[in-house]
Amino acid sequence: MPLALNNAKADCSVRMDKGHKHRSHEDRLKIVLDKLEDRVGKRNAALIRSFIGFLRSEGIGPLRMIKYTHHMVSFARIVKKALDKVNESDVRAALSSLEEKGYSDWTKHDYKVAVRRFYKWLRDNDNPPEVSWIKIKSYGKCKLPEELLTEEEVKLMASKATNLRDKAFVLVLYESGARIGEMLGLKIKNVTFDEYGAAIIVSGKTGMRRIRIVASAPMLAEWLDNHPLRNDPDAPLWIGLWTKNYLKPLDYPAAAKMLKTLAKRAGIKKRIYPHLFRHSRASHLANILTEAQMKEYFGWKQDSEMAAVYVHLSGRDLDKALLRASGMPIEEDLEVKEFRLIMCQRCKEQNSPGISFCRRCGAPLDLKVALELDEKKNSEIAELKDMMKELCKLITVIG
Known part of the structure; x- marks a missing residue:
């Protein structure tokens, strides 16, 4: 793959510095990239910058790109050679060194992902020999x-x-x-x-x-x-x-x-x-919302299986079925697990369990009700917009 050598280099009452500039994730990424020569040398710095440019074109966000950069800098410092001259033995030695340092499973996972993705990009090959042997374990998707x-x-x-x-x-x-x-x-x-x-x-x-x-x-x-x-x-x-x-x-x-x-x-x-x-x-x-609501709330794509995984692990549907099969009387709403007073988060009024709105100020007392109200409001706004469009058409015809 051709190398693009582009030079993309406690107390809240404290006083405010009016000349302060807010540093964004993009600013932080630029600072990290600007320091690459000092950390890994000119050649490797150019390679890593080109890799980050590729990740940007793939829609990867600046925070993730910063993490990829840090992992590749660490890798380059371990192998102590130009990244485009690295072979399988170098990669194995680097990952072995990583295992010896006692990092968390997640850190090792992200490190391997970064190295593997880098060489897939560098060799323009989905299965380059340097990293084809690396097995990426999935950590943390399903927590006990x-x-x-x-x-x-x-x-x-x-x-x-x-x-x-x-x-x-x-x-x-x-x-x-x-x-x-x-x-x-x-x-x-x-x-x-x-x-x-x-x-x-x-x-x-x-x-x-x-x-x-x-x-x-x-x-x-x-x-x-x-x-x-x-x-x-x-x-x-x-x-x-x-x-x-x-x-x-x-x-x-x-x-x-x-x-x-x-x-x-x-x-x-x-x-x-x-x-x-x-x-x-x-x-x-997962005990309360539907799969569709879960996907919308957590920002999962519609074809994602994550919502179904959490609903499955919650056991909400299976519990009901097993209780019915055993002849046990059950309440349809199994999400209320504790009988306790509910304090209104707006006015601090104490409310009895089982009600949806504060008896004093009328605020919703749980997320599900608030989401339903939001959906109703959005629906009413959409209907109002449609009515306005029809009214404008009618005025145009009459006029």
Whole structure:
């Protein structure tokens, strides 16, 4: 393949630096690429830049491209030779070195994916000899219940946070079920509040989508009220609060570290990583939402099997069938697992279980109801637009 040598080089009341520039994921990617010569030499830097250019043409986002770059830099430093001169023995030795360093399964998985994809691109071959032998295991797609976070654990983690940003981040990350890249890419203007809670507009690998949040909306509003850059719609929603990264976009390492710290404070012994919140939320909502609603909410393509996997693992349909076969009287609505008072997240009024709207302010008390109201509102708006079009046609004919 021809080489394109293109030179693509705690306390929220803190003071705001008016000259600060918000660093986007694209800015971070450019910084990483600009430093390549110093890290891996001119030849390998050119190869990696060309590879990143290819990934961009394939629609890969900047956050993912940064990860690919880091993995290829690490690989180049291990093999200590030009990447286009590497053979199978070099790759095997590099991966063996990776195994000896005690990295997590996910890190090793992503590393192998990056190396294999690089050589498929470089050799213009789907099965190049350097990496054809690499077997990619699938980690984390189907988590056992004991590996997932419970709602109580999520709330406990939020309660251990010492600032509003961390509290809001934990609750929104869980309730939205968003990918971590989608969360970190949010800007203040991507959040809107309404009578049901809030909606956030995220941009992910399947495009842009709107996510309804209810329980975490009050905490998100409180964080925004105290956000140092709250008057700038283009400011990052999640920013650094401390000296080193103050007012800069929160990045993946910082977010992952924050979540692990909160889990440790909460006494949670499970393996904690950002995507676990999405796994956990999907598992919980599989008991409530339809597969179609799951796909829309989590941003899965219509031909994706992920929604069906979570519904299958939830056992909701199988449980009902087995109980009926055993002659057991069952309630059709098996999603209510605890009989407890429900506190309205808007006015803090306590409500009895089994009702959908707050008796004091009328706000919906669960996500399913809020989604149904959103669907109804969108349908009414569409009908109104159609009526307006017909009215305009009629006026034109009469006039």
